[in-house]
Amino acid sequence: MKLTRRTILAAACSAAVLAQPMAAAAQDLPRNVRLVIGSNSTGGDTYQAAAIVAEALSERLGVNIKVDAVGPSEAFKAVGRDKRGTTIMLHHDQSYLANLYGVPGNPDPFEGYVVGPSLTINPGNAYLVPKNSPYQTMDDVLNAAAEGTRVRVAIQPGGVSEIGYTALRNAARMNAAGSEENIVPVNTGSQSDKNQAMFDGLADIINGSIQANEQFAQLPDDDQKAMRFLWITATPEVLQQGPEAGVGNLTRADMLQYAAPQTSVKLTETEDFTFDKRFFLIYNKDMDPAQMQTVDDALAAIYQKGDIQKRMLEAFFIPAYLPMTESAELLKGKRDAYGAIIEALKAPQ
Structure with a gap:
């Protein structure tokens, strides 16, 4: 085809028309966006998830998105004072769990904020014991508590660590009323702190993750740091979506052995407790809904x-x-279900 001025102009107009939806959508957001996360670590899963999402959104919308690891309290403050859309928050279930547990500086994200779209799930939340532990199964733990043995569980209070601990106490109460008092917390901080509690003999079980702790499961039995998995809280449906090879020497088939229903920690007489650690966005309640829709539309196209x-x-x-509406509905349901477990354990039997 001969390139004339008319054909060049026609091609340019066509390209402009095709580019309009993305350009118009990008105009709804500021040129520079700060994505604050509910973690202080730049090496953890929250930062990793945020970096993946930020890069994809930046490329799709043509805006600059910088991930800022400020921790949950500061993240809520930052997004709470910025209604212009220049600050967005990314966090996971801890954002509402910490509020349920009454941790200072953690407001209810469903009240003073807008819960946005869900992005991804980390299926790695797990509980581990030393390789020389007498506890081979979760039933061993529950039976030990029923027989009067104190079982010490290292957790980081007020969130993902504690909800599994709460579920374990709930299961202990169901197994033998009063035995939940023998499931006791060892309150620590980061994953390294929980690991150290096990190494020092201060905890019988620790909350960990597949990604962070699988390396210790590979150590020989006589190594002081050797661990083995006892319970993975993710639903089998989520684990089935992961790579068959798994992580390290822990295959997907191995993981499923530690998850429900093969490993059962009862929520009710007919239902096992499960927990999928879900990451999602949180907006200022007065942010322009058009900006929120821009993000939703961009994410839909990205996925x-x-x-x-x-x-x-x-x-x-x-x-x-x-998308935002479905995400908020699902997460509210999770919040209410876990809130019921927490409240039930406060009530006398």
Whole structure:
């Protein structure tokens, strides 16, 4: 085809029309966006998930998104005072669990904020024991508590660590009323602190993760740091979506042995407790709804394309996009269900 001035102009107009939806959407957001996360670590799963999402959104919308690891309290403050859309928050279930547990500086994200789209799930939340532990199964733990043995569980209070501990106490109460008092917390901080509590003999069980603790499960039995998995809280449906090879020497089939229903920690007489650690966005309650919709639309297009799923699976995240309305509904349901467990344990039997 001969390139004339008319054909060049026609081609340019066509390209402009095709570019308009993305350009118009990008205009709804500021040029520079700060993505604050509910973690102080730049090496943890929250930062990793945020970095993957920020890069994809930046490329899709043509804006600059910087991930800022400030911790939950500061993240809520930052997004709470910025209604212009220049600050968005990314966190996981701890954002409402900490509020349920009454941790200072952790407001209810469903009250003073807008819960946005869900992004991904880390299926790695786990509980481990030393390799020389007498506890081979979770039933061993519950039976020991029923027989009067104190079982010390290292957790970081007020969130993902504690909800599994709470579920364990609930299961102990169901197994033998009063035995939940023998499931006692060892309150620590980071994952390294929980690991150290086990190394020092201060905890019988620790909360950990597949990604952080699988390396210790590979150590020989006589190594002081050797651990083994006892319980993985993720639903089997989520674990099934992960790579068959798993992480390190822990295959997907291995993981499923530690998860419900093979490993059962009862929530009710007919239902096992499960917990999927889900990451999602949180907005200022007065942020322009058009800006929120811009993010939703961009994420829908990103996940439809499929590249982000590959990146997440390589990092052992399970892609789990839900638009804002569906996400908020699902997370409210989780909040209410876990809140009921927490309240039930406060009440006398």
